[in-house]
Amino acid sequence: MTLVHFTASKIVAEQSRAQQQSISPAISLIIEQLLKPLHISQTLAEAKELKDLMKDKNIDENAMFSMLKRIENEFGMAFFIASESSRMQYNSNGTKLALIENKVDWYFRYKAAPNDAIADIGQWQDPHFYIDLKVYDEDGNFLGFFGISKSLDSFVDIFAQYKRVYGYDFIFVDQDNNIALSSDPNLIVEETTFKTLESLDWYKSLDIDKLPDGSLNNLLVKASGVDALIAEVKVEPFGWTMYLLTPLQARQTEISRSFIISIVTLLVIIFALFMLIYHLLYYFKQDMQKNFQTDPLTRLPNRNKVELRYAEMLDKGIEVGLVLIDIDHFKTVNDTHGHNAGDNVLRQISHMLSNQLREGDVVGRWGGEEFVLLLPDTTPEQAYDVAQKLRENMSNMTASTGSLALQVTASFGVSHTDTHRPLTEVVGYADDALYQAKRDGRNIVRMQLPK
Numbered sequence: 305m306t307l308v309h310f311t312a313s314k315i316v317a318e319q320s321r322a323q324q325q326s327i328s329p330a331i332s333l334i335i336e337q338l339l340k341p342l343h344i345s346q347t348l349a350e351a352k353e354l355k356d357l358m359k360d361k362n363i364d365e366n367a368m369f370s371m372l373k374r375i376e377n378e379f380g381m382a383f384f385i386a387s388e389s390s391r392m393q394y395n396s397n398g399t400k401l402a403l404i405e406n407k408v409d410w411y412f413r414y415k416a417a418p419n420d421a422i423a424d425i426g427q428w429q430d431p432h433f434y435i436d437l438k439v440y441d442e443d444g445n446f447l448g449f450f451g452i453s454k455s456l457d458s459f460v461d462i463f464a465q466y467k468r469v470y471g472y473d474f475i476f477v478d479q480d481n482n483i484a485l486s487s488d489p490n491l492i493v494e495e496t497t498f499k500t501l502e503s504l505d506w507y508k509s510l511d512i513d514k515l516p517d518g519s520l521n522n523l524l525v526k527a528s529g530v531d532a533l534i535a536e537v538k539v540e541p542f543g544w545t546m547y548l549l550t551p552l553q554a555r556q557t558e559i560s561r562s563f564i565i566s567i568v569t570l571l572v573i574i575f576a577l578f579m580l581i582y583h584l585l586y587y588f589k590q591d592m593q594k595n596f597q598t599d600p601l602t603r604l605p606n607r608n609k610v611e612l613r614y615a616e617m618l619d620k621g622i623e624v625g626l627v628l629i630d631i632d633h634f635k636t637v638n639d640t641h642g643h644n645a646g647d648n649v650l651r652q653i654s655h656m657l658s659n660q661l662r663e664g665d666v667v668g669r670w671g672g673e674e675f676v677l678l679l680p681d682t683t684p685e686q687a688y689d690v691a692q693k694l695r696e697n698m699s700n701m702t703a704s705t706g707s708l709a710l711q712v713t714a715s716f717g718v719s720h721t722d723t724h725r726p727l728t729e730v731v732g733y734a735d736d737a738l739y740q741a742k743r744d745g746r747n748i749v750r751m752q753l754p755k
């Protein structure tokens with residue numbers, strides 16, 4: 305469940321990110337290429353210097369040109385003034401054009417239009433995007449137009465760059481659905497004829513009447529043979545609309561990639577968790593097993609472990625010498641010096657026994673003050689000798705506890721097996737021998753072999 309939820313949230317987040325990613329650069333493009341020039345020209349159109357020049361009955365053309373040149377240099381855009389008084393258009397590149405009725409259509413059409421700001425495509429030999437702003441004097445008398453012009457070619461270049469980087473197409477249409485600007489050079493105005501939104505195949509394929517609010521936002525269309533998602537953005541100041549067509553494949557690939565990354569990440573996390581739990585359990589089990597098979601006081605193998613080791617030796621088919629060791633009068637040690645002193649003695653004897661034996665021999669705590677030795681590949685005689693040597697060592701050692709140095713001895717019972725006998729049987733013979741050693745006076749080795 306968590307996995308599904310995590311993956312689904314990731315996809316939704318990724319989809320929103322992709323949507324955002326395609327819209328954000330388009331918004332910056334509108335701001336940078338259309339709204340910024342509009343705001344600059346609107347501010348300049350209110351300048352007193354401009355109004356004074358345009359108000360003059362005898363237009364000072366030199367002053368006009370020098371002002372236009374100056375602002376062109378300052379803002380990096382081409383400006384123009386269309387003067388009502390001289391019926392002449394002055395361009396910042398130093399050219400001028402007579403505004404003659406029936407010849408220069410736009411001037412008279414827009415002068416009669418009710419709105420004060422118009423975005424337009426014109427000059428058919430070399431199409432330009434224009435922002436035309438009406439200029440009035442303080443008394444509201446019409447003085448002409450001021451505005452900017454941008455070559456459509458420059459837009460095509462900028463759109464091509466956006467398309468290269470983000471992979472989508474732009475189409476800007478005016479109120480009449482005439483395509484004013486587009487990233488597709490084939491859709492840009494030719495001669496004086498605009499292409500319209502209605503002439504585009506993908507638009508024709510839509511059932512416009514059935515759209516809830518007439519908006520094309522989030523519709524899927526097939527444009528130039530590719531599935532594309534439409535985003536619709538209104539460019540209010542011009543009454544234009546921008547359509548952004550994002551090829552779906554690129555987004556699908558991006559979403560699929562993110563999906564795969566999520567799944568792989570999850571699998572890695574699950575695998576890592578599994579490994580962690582597995583290792584923890586393994587070490588826990590090892591530790592438990594070790595504790596389970598170790599005598600806590602002496603850290604020697606306990607009876608369970610000794611039984612396992614005995615079974616291993618028998619499986620190898622080897623003869624085994626077995627020695628039971630019982631400390632003599634240990635009760636007296638406890639009774640005289642205390643239980644802790646007794647524990648210390650047990651630990652030191654364990655230590656001595658472990659140090660004396662060969663690698664492969666086993667020394668274990670059989671119980672109480674009793675120890676057991678398993679001596680693999682050892683004849684009865686050899687086992688007897690080992691027991692004698694240990695008995696001597698023990699009687700010579702002093703076990704220290706606190707400030708005391710205690711002398712202890714032990715009795716030894718030796719046995720042996722060269723066949724598959726149960727441990728209890730072999731221990732039984734050794735126990736009998738040990739009992740004999742105790743009876744014979746202690747600090748003695750006795751041996752009893754299976755019949």
Ligand SMILES: Nc1nc2c(ncn2[C@@H]2O[C@H](COP(=O)(O)OP(=O)(O)OP(=O)(O)O)[C@@H](O)[C@H]2O)c(=O)[nH]1
Pocket residue numbers: 601630631632633634635636638642643644645646647650671672673742746
């Ligand atoms: N301190 C200590 N004493 C233990 C431990 N296990 C057993 N003992 C003691 O070892 C003593 C064994 O006493 P007995 O079985 O009477 O034998 P013994 O005194 O050694 O006499 P013999 O074996 O006959 O020489 C008892 O007092 C037990 O309490 C232990 O882990 N620590």
